[in-house]
Amino acid sequence: MTPLAYVGLAYITILMAIFAFVLRLTSATKDLDRRIEELERNKRGQ
Amino acid sequence: MIAFLETNVAKIAPWLAIPLGLASMSMIFFLVPTDAGLGISQRIFYWHVPCAITCYGAFVFAGICSATFLYTRERTWDRAAEASVRVGMLYGTLVLATGSLWARTAWGTWWTWDARLTTFLVLWLLFAAYLILRSLSDDELGPRYAAVLALVGTLNIPLVMFATRLWRTIHPQVIRNPNGGIDDPRMVAALVLSLGFFFTMAPILWAMQERVLRLREQVATLEYESENPRGAGRMAG
Numbered sequence: 001m002t003p004l005a006y007v008g009l010a011y012i013t014i015l016m017a018i019f020a021f022v023l024r025l026t027s028a029t030k031d032l033d034r035r036i037e038e039l040e041r042n043k044r045g046q
Numbered sequence: 047m048i049a050f051l052e053t054n055v056a057k058i059a060p061w062l063a064i065p066l067g068l069a070s071m072s073m074i075f076f077l078v079p080t081d082a083g084l085g086i087s088q089r090i091f092y093w094h095v096p097c098a099i100t101c102y103g104a105f106v107f108a109g110i111c112s113a114t115f116l117y118t119r120e121r122t123w124d125r126a127a128e129a130s131v132r133v134g135m136l137y138g139t140l141v142l143a144t145g146s147l148w149a150r151t152a153w154g155t156w157w158t159w160d161a162r163l164t165t166f167l168v169l170w171l172l173f174a175a176y177l178i179l180r181s182l183s184d185d186e187l188g189p190r191y192a193a194v195l196a197l198v199g200t201l202n203i204p205l206v207m208f209a210t211r212l213w214r215t216i217h218p219q220v221i222r223n224p225n226g227g228i229d230d231p232r233m234v235a236a237l238v239l240s241l242g243f244f245f246t247m248a249p250i251l252w253a254m255q256e257r258v259l260r261l262r263e264q265v266a267t268l269e270y271e272s273e274n275p276r277g278a279g280r281m282a283g
Binding site: 003004006007009010011013014017018021022025026028029032033035036039040042043 | 071085086087089090093094097136139140143144147148150151247251254255257258261262264265268269271272
């Protein structure tokens with residue numbers, strides 16, 4: 001691998017990691033919001 | 047303060063982070079001159095160094111929040127500390143990964159037991175232990191032990207920062223190097239833009255992580271209330 005390839009790999013790694021982190025948090029927020037809505041609906045129904 | 051950070055800073059930050067990130071990358075790949083000594087691989091430093099500084103910042107913030115939590119026992123501070131450690135660990139892992147890639151090109155090895163590298167690895171392991179402790183403990187003592195661990199980790203940061211001056215090391219000194227380092231104005235501008243990008247990304251990630259932790263607690267409380275309708279209100283999260 002050439003030094004430029006290592007540079008490119010470093011930048012891709014950072015961008016991909018930040019993107020994956022944001023994606024994971026967004027999906028977790030969506031799931032948790034849905035679960036809260038479901039639990040509150042059940043609570044009101046009791 | 048935590049609510050202010052979450053509602054205001056995290057709303058403004060994305061509008062700054064995107065142009066800063068694009069400007070920083072344009073400078074690094076098209077405008078910055080190639081370092082005479084280290085060659086093209088030196089370009090890794092423009093994101094490696096800000097990543098490390100932001101990692102220290104996140105861990106220091108986690109330490110402050112942990113100390114406040116130990117003093118006030120308010121869950122908000124504990125949650126803020128955990129979110130900050132998670133963001134710091136992301137940046138810390140990226141520091142290790144990009145540093146390793148640079149070491150492979152410059153030193154011909156992925157890792158060496160240099161003072162800076164070793165102290166940084168110890169810091170990373172301390173905060174990894176923090177996260178393991180958080181995931182294993184579900185009683186009231188867990189957050190307190192974790193807060194103490196975060197304080198120990200934060201106190202370790204000066205050791206990592208000054209490792210290149212305290213011990214003989216082969217790790218390059220990028221900033222304030224009397225024998226060169228980043229001295230060209232374009233290099234300085236690229237580093238400042240990169241710092242801006244990572245500094246603005248950190249509160250965004252922190253706010254998102256803090257929200258997830260808060261929602262998890264809310265789910266746990268609601269699940270507890272639905273299972274124990276009479277005992278509702280006893281559980282704080």
